[in-house]
Amino acid sequence: MNQKPTELEGATRDWLEAHGFVIKDQALWVEALTHGSTGEARDYQRLEFLGDRVLGLTIADLMFQQSRGAEGALAQRLNALVSKAACAQAARDIGASKHIRLGKQARDDGAATSDNVLGDIMESLLGAAFLDNGFDATKALIRQLWKSQVEGTAGTAKHPKSALQEWAAGNKRRPPEYELVSRSGPDHKANFTVRVSVQNVGEAEGNASSKQEAETAAAQNFMETFG
Template sequence: MTRAARGTDHADLARLEEQLGHAFADRGLLALALTHISAVTARPGQPVRLRSYQRLEFLGDHVLGMIISDMLYRACPDAEEGELSRRLAELVCEEACAEVAVAMGLGPFLRLGAGEDRAGGRERRAILADVAESVLAALYLDAGYAAAEKLVERFWRPRFAALRGQRRDPKTAVQEWAQARGLPPPVYRLVERSGPDHSPHFRIAVELPGHEPVEGVGSSKQNAQKAAASAFLERVIS
């Protein structure tokens, strides 16, 4: 077996199951969760993307968001919606998911095409982040919400614990969110200034390519920018 084909062998999958702490009833789900599109051979009438982990990654993204949101809601009873949204963004971002994939030890088990494998796909952050979510989705489909929650508790909990008690600047969170997706830094545009000089009122929009501008208001430009950043985070996470 070539290294690129790893992830389909039952012995390999059994080792990974030990690392994940879950024995799959349907190992085909786990194998699919590890299959990058580069490893899929085109067949008539069978879309390539449907035989890669992409659909599972879509589901895993939402399962992860639900579980982390529940954890945050219970653990941070005094946090407002904007603060919860910022913490959620940090816990489900590409960087966080890629680090979790490394902690799970997923890299050696990925099924990659030869070219992607030679190009370092097993260490590529975007792929690792995607496969962390696809594996979570596979476990969710195999054993239900409680099992998925257990996996998140085990592998996301260290990052979750590190964020507790911290209050991140929403502008920083938006910039990191954009950077993780290959976008340029956000632009903050003054939409309106009103009120007297001793009590001004600012309305500012945060703009990123591919996203509708989101506005925030405040008694200073800085506060309005923070409000816009918080509103943007709430929109992209909801």
């Protein structure tokens, strides 16, 4: 394995600080921006795991405070706001792509603009923020970075999979069944195809960069065709 640097490049540090991140342990932030394709001993995966949990708790707390909705509505909104797509959007909003440390092949393959990688990077930065600055500071940072998405409509419409489930029940059909048809491409540019079927009605397929999103797309396509 290659040794990783322990200090941030000046432009990267300036970029992080301009967006509200407070840098103490530089090596931690280098790790947060390092993709596995570099071949270095440590990459962002562990910090991504941690950041995902910090983000989930912060958004759940925010939803609880701001909404009087029932548990189902809160969960639907939470799932939308902590999804890979939402994390990738937050990363794009702050221009993270050019600061990700990638191996040459991964960069040539477009990893820097991939939803999977951008989403992972955003979560790893939140994990680093939690370790370097604590929960309260990271919670305030998340509220700032997610402000436009929280004020938007993400998660307010019925989720396509829930809509299909209810449609099947209302039409006295068996519950929809999802089947993974194929998975292709490297992890940072994966493509999943999922088929959903309802017995004696029909089937539809959906494609996306994660299995969960492909299921959602399949449900949406099914409802547009048969609903």
